[in-house]
Amino acid sequence: MKKSIMAAALLLSTALTAVAQDAPSVKLGVINDQSSSFSALGGTEVTEAVKLAISDFGGEVLGKPIELVSADHQNKPEVALSIAREWLERDNVDALFDVANSAIALSVNTLLGEQKKLGFFVSPMTDKMTEADCNGYGVAWAYDAYSQVRSSVSAQLKDGGESWFIISPDYEAGKVLEASVKTAVEEEGGKILGAIRAPLGTTDFSSYILQAQASGAKVVALTVNGPELVNALKQVQEFGLIDQGQRVALTVLHQSDARAIGLEALKGIQFASPWYWNTDDASKRFKEEMQKKTGNAPGWVAAGAYSAATNYLNAVKAAGTDDPTAVLAKLREGKINDMFAHNATLLPNGRLIHDTTLLEVRAPGETADPQDVFKVVTTVPADVAFRSIDKSACKLGKS
Template sequence: MRNKLIASMAILLASSTAALADASDGKVKIGILNDQSGVYADFGGKSSVEAAKMAVEDYGGKVLGVPVEIVDADHQNKADIASNIARQWFDTDQVDAIMELTTSSVALAVQAIAKEKKKIDIVTGAATTELTGKQCSPYGFHWAYDTHALAVGTGGALVKQGGDSWFFLTADYAFGYSLEQQTSDFVKSSGGNVVGSVRHPLATTDFSSFLLQAQSSGAKVIGLANAGADTQNAIKQAAEFGITQGGQRLAALLFTLAEVHGLGLEAAQGLTLTEGFYWNRDEESQKFGKRFFERTGKMPNMVHTGTYSAVMQYLKAIDKAGTDETEAVAKLLHEMPVDDVFAKGGSVGPNGRMFHDMYLLEVKKPGDSTEPWDYFNVLATIPGKEAYIDPAKSGCELVK
């Protein structure tokens, strides 16, 4: 009897030890690295951290029997600061994966480090297609949207409506260049032309000289290849110059629910934009939106909900793999379908791009909004296979 008891205890101990070995360090640690104090603080920021925590709680707080921990940091939109944080997280703080990564220059830098360290990164906040193109990684994933999807949605819609000549106001870093290039290519392929562009520094407060150049160009559409507070400020100052009253249209190429709320319906009404999520689209998204609002005081955009989805899918992959070892989890992230509040029938390509539907939206007039945060009319659904670049044409070396 005593021998049987000892044998049983040994089996339990071995099982416990095996479980801990399968989840390295006895826990799973996810880092949310983004802008929490600058121009993209509303776009992602602390609300993305809350979305990640919601996902962990909804998953039960544990995976493989060990606790899941969320840590976060503000990269201040600086690639060097983000790189230092990422290295510390991976090398000394036992972080298993880094997510969100608003700002394309930051996302590219951190993805390179994650590739070097053989760690997973899932980008929900940055837009450049380079993440799944020439700078792709076997451990890197791009989740919520990208510049190609924005160009197909907003750019395509405006060209069809007669906006066949464009001038771009572009944020002077990787994201802005990518968004301008992708939209320009789509405008030209649709029969339009680009008459010029001007680049502005990140976090610009005075857009007057840039807007005057755009106004004098005579372009039918002024494409705002920027985001966050930069887009809000550009739209506000464009109104002061009477640009839209003069017949030119503004195309907010990366504009989400958060920025519409910050700008207000009076100023934003009539804008066409593309998002990967809208809280008031169906019953499931409404329920998620209201839960999110209870925690944050705001409704979620595609970055917030995309972060929730990314964390959930990562935990599902760990569970299915029976380990948090990077190669095993990355393999399953490429193979598993994505089906949650953010994406229905989503799939991940060999370059790490997650394919899911995008939505072409129009900002409502103030009188048409029936409740707080009811800001959009859904004009069209853009299937994921149309919104995103075919992996075979992405330039990613992983695609055979």
């Protein structure tokens, strides 16, 4: 009886594998926030970017059409996990892309490990998918708290900003960023005079800003993003922090943030970024194509999703299969160089390391193109910007 059950299970497993191999299409899934707090940072723009990647690739791979599904998880973990599970278990989606919101990304990463399917995380800030929670199937394509913080902190400290006060959002990514800023500042000889967290959706930052002002810190670090960053910066101007001699440092700034806040409030602020469109011909071409679709220059989340989807499809083609293990092996074979990822290498823990840039917000009227809101200050090499594999908590790829 036991042998019969084992044989039946083996036959079922073989049948499911055959179904996956004989699927009529290669299917990509974009899952992110398209209607609430994080939607302005990527949202439907990411879907358009992956559509463009599929079109530029030619629309088919291995003789099969490439399909795209997209869903709004509404920033709700239970909704996101339900959609992801349905896609992977029932709808034969081969790979997930973006997966906005760090808490959601952690849950989806666990599911990817269980299902042995690939996920390309673009906008989540947390590094747990490639550190303590690594499983070999979650790929972090764009950035993490470590890569964002190091360049920005270093620049401020070199210019005399030795004392810091941190205002962070009270969710997973905010906690990661706060810890990263603290570590970077203290390791480079600076002091943390205070830190406070604001709940997601906060509109009134006055009490937090007053505490930062009273601390006397030379640098006030804002690690909030999206609508919260817009509100916080407007209130920073109202309370006159910059006029009174305090600096305001950002760990993250998106193209959409600059449009919403305005250059007058942001001019001169520096921050690290995985990508900017006005750097090379390929990026400028991507900007023009995306602007036709959305009306605005794309942010780095859209660019990262385009890059991840394109490299995934190239790896599927090179491997001659969409089997996740074979695809990952192809992605790790050599350097990746495209309009988003320069001098990039996919590490065994799933972290793509690549050159990043230190950007500065332009002053109003500095260029003729109103979409050209940032300028490149310097390039940070991949091995400096990202944590090395020997310092990773992930055991994958280590002897």
